[in-house]
Amino acid sequence: MNMERFERLLAGYGPSGREGPVRAILEETLAGHVDSLTTDALGNLIALRKGDGTGRRILVAAHADHIGLAVVDADENGFLRVCAVGGVRAAGMAAQHVVSSRGVCGVVGADGDAKPEVKIEQLYIDIGAGSREEALAQAEIGEIFVARPRVSRLGEHRIASPAMDDRVACAVLAEAMLALPAGLKNEVAAVFTAQEEVGTRGAGPAAYALRPDMGLALDVTLTGDTPQARPKLPIRLGGGAAVKIMDRSAICSPQVVSLLLETAQREQIPVQREVLPAGGTDAGAIQRSRGGVPAGVISIPCRYVHSAAETVDLRDVEAALALLLAVLQTA
Numbered sequence: 001m002n003m004e005r006f007e008r009l010l011a012g013y014g015p016s017g018r019e020g021p022v023r024a025i026l027e028e029t030l031a032g033h034v035d036s037l038t039t040d041a042l043g044n045l046i047a048l049r050k051g052d053g054t055g056r057r058i059l060v061a062a063h064a065d066h067i068g069l070a071v072v073d074a075d076e077n078g079f080l081r082v083c084a085v086g087g088v089r090a091a092g093m094a095a096q097h098v099v100s101s102r103g104v105c106g107v108v109g110a111d112g113d114a115k116p117e118v119k120i121e122q123l124y125i126d127i128g129a130g131s132r133e134e135a136l137a138q139a140e141i142g143e144i145f146v147a148r149p150r151v152s153r154l155g156e157h158r159i160a161s162p163a164m165d166d167r168v169a170c171a172v173l174a175e176a177m178l179a180l181p182a183g184l185k186n187e188v189a190a191v192f193t194a195q196e197e198v199g200t201r202g203a204g205p206a207a208y209a210l211r212p213d214m215g216l217a218l219d220v221t222l223t224g225d226t227p228q229a230r231p232k233l234p235i236r237l238g239g240g241a242a243v244k245i246m247d248r249s250a251i252c253s254p255q256v257v258s259l260l261l262e263t264a265q266r267e268q269i270p271v272q273r274e275v276l277p278a279g280g281t282d283a284g285a286i287q288r289s290r291g292g293v294p295a296g297v298i299s300i301p302c303r304y305v306h307s308a309a310e311t312v313d314l315r316d317v318e319a320a321l322a323l324l325l326a327v328l329q330t331a
């Protein structure tokens with residue numbers, strides 16, 4: 001994993017529907033290293049590596065977007081009122097530093113105290129404005145704020161940042177496209193999808209257009225390795241990449257699950273079996289495209305998902321990359 005490219009992706013502004021800056025970083029990385037690089041009407045960035053014509057067409061999706069807070073209005077004292085873009089946990093956003101597409105900085109407050117049960121409607125963004133007019137001149141209605149990018153290394157192997165979901169997967173997919181050797185049997189369509197966090201809206205149309213023989217999503221998954229973690233899961237940081245069996249969006253296709261598990265075993269890549277009682281990924285949308293597409297997920301275990309402290313273990317990231325590369329070359 002190239003850490004410089006990874007950290008650039010983590011710093012990119014890109015809430016759902018506004019993936020442009022993240023796309024630009026990926027385009028710069030991949031230009032000249034793939035056979036084609038296009039952006040569709042929804043904002044999916046599609047990077048294609050042609051095969052030799054004897055293999056399959058494999059779509060690999062990693063979502064470029066992440067969660068945010070959209071400006072609904074400002075009150076007479078200049079506090080911005082917001083709604084959620086994606087699965088924002090209100091308590092997780094309170095007291096966070098946030099930034100807009102124009103670089104306007106703010107901090108998130110909550111009406112009264114930020115109790116655990118605080119709702120999005122009780123949050124506001126303080127951008128230092130003193131009136132409604134002043135506030136809306138800085139951040140118009142519809143502007144989207146995201147947690148201000150920053151990266152912390154935790155110990156030797158771990159890294160924490162907002163937007164880890166799913167920029168870590170964008171980084172893995174970009175590295176895989178750069179590392180794939182010439183003379184590939186399979187055709188690989190890497191899709192950096194738009195609007196996953198608001199209901200996997202980008203992946204479906206991309207899969208429809210690309211007609212893949214198999215689909216893989218790369219995304220983060222929850223872990224059960226923190227104090228009193230809920231739901232109780234055996235997934236842990238440092239245990240390897242996770243091979244998803246099912247979540248709320250998809251029962252992964254058994255042949256794809258077997259392919260991933262067998263490839264991992266053959267290549268001695270550490271993996272964990274994953275059943276996630278909540279959540280979903282682009283695999284759900286890909287699987288239901290056209291007449292149906294066999295689909296699966298390589299997950300990267302992540303603590304504190306949908307907070308500004310999303311934390312992954314770099315050994316799991318490397319395992320996910322190794323598994324993806326092995327599958328693309330041998331499937």
Ligand code: CO
Pocket residue numbers: 165197306
């Ligand atoms: Co997410």
Ligand code: ZN
Pocket residue numbers: 063165166196219220
């Ligand atoms: Zn995600």
